[in-house]
Amino acid sequence: METITGTAAGVPFTALPPAVAVDGPAPLIVTWHMLDAPRTDAAFAAALPMTGVPAWRVHLGMPMCGARMVDGRVDAAIELAREDALMAFLAPFTHQAADEFPAALTALRDQLPVDEEPVSVLGASLGAAVALQVLTTQRTPLKAVALVNPAVRIRSVVPLVEGLAGHAYRWTGQAREAADELDFVARAADLTAxxxxxxxxGERDHPELRTDAAALVDALREHYAHPDEVELTTVPGLAHPLADEPGLEPAPQLPTAGAVDEILTRWFLRQLTS
Known part of the structure; x- marks a missing residue:
């Protein structure tokens, strides 16, 4: 399977073509990786290749990750987290990745033999917050959305990174507003699409993130016209990361990531053929 790398409207990507020949342009699945391992588009493609899905799987690089790392290191991103975990790191990364998606999608459709149907998206951890922001703002029609160990409420993620600063996070009015904007449980009622x-x-994901995940599913089922189209699956033994550290380069797939990969493959197959 040939892997294609490049940039789309300035966003680096790793693209995997359909493993089985597709008659004409193929469907497109776009992903955003986590900031834990695997923390680059190339590493994420290796962790969750979804080889059995007859679609292009295009893994976009998050801001300051992969090809966008400063001097090829994660130090600059870590420094932002130390400066302000929410306002300099989590919130701007999420907003930038979501804001640059429409232009990147247009460029991908110019570069790859993909169809013009609504695109499917997948996000993991903070990448899931990007996918949810894309879903909520509704600038791009989406066929299907998958989330893995998602950051559903950014307020719950702040304590997980505030240790980089060596002190408890100092909440301000502006920070609370930013956290409210990235609370997708509270915004579930905004969805018309x-x-x-x-x-x-993951069964062993951070307890706060698991609680938020269940709350999001409940909120979406309350507002969806067809609640059974919102599904929650727990993976035994899966902690938050999907790969071993340092998670910068493609690595052999872990058994827990393999279990996630199988779940995603079956689900996307069902969505693309329905």
């Missing part, structure tokens, strides 16, 4: 959604939660 209701694509099928799968949430994959």
């Amino acid at each position: 209701q694509p099928p959604l799968l949430l994959v939660s």
Whole structure:
């Protein structure tokens, strides 16, 4: 399977073509990786290749990750987290990745033999917050949305990174507003588009994130016209990361990531053929 790398409207990507020949342009699945391992588009493609899905799987690089790392290191991103975990790191990374998606999608369609149908998206951890922001703002029609160990409420993620600063996070009014904007449980009622959604939660993920994941599923089912199109799956033994550290380069797939990969493959197959 040939892997293609490049940039789309300035966003680096790793693209995997359909493993089986497709008659004409193929469907497109776009992903955003986590900031834990695997923390680059290339490493994420290796962790969750979804080889059995007859679609292009295009893994976009998050801001300051992969090809966008400063001097090839993660130090600059870590320094932002130390400066302000929410306002300099989590929130701007999420907003930038979501804001640059429409232009990147247009460029991908110019570069790859993909169809013009609504695109499917997948996000993991903070990448899932990007996918949810894309879903909520509704600038791009979506066919299906999958989330893995998602950052559903950014307020719950702040304590997980505030240790980089060596002190408890100092909440301000502006920070609280930013956290409210990235609380997708609270924003569930804003959704008018209701694509099928799968949430994959690791049994050993951070307890706060698991609680938020269940709350999001409940909120979406309350507002979806067809609640059964919102699915929650728990993966035994899966912690938050999907790869071993340092998670910068493609690595052999872990058994837990393989379990996630199988779940995603079956689900996307069902969505693309329905």
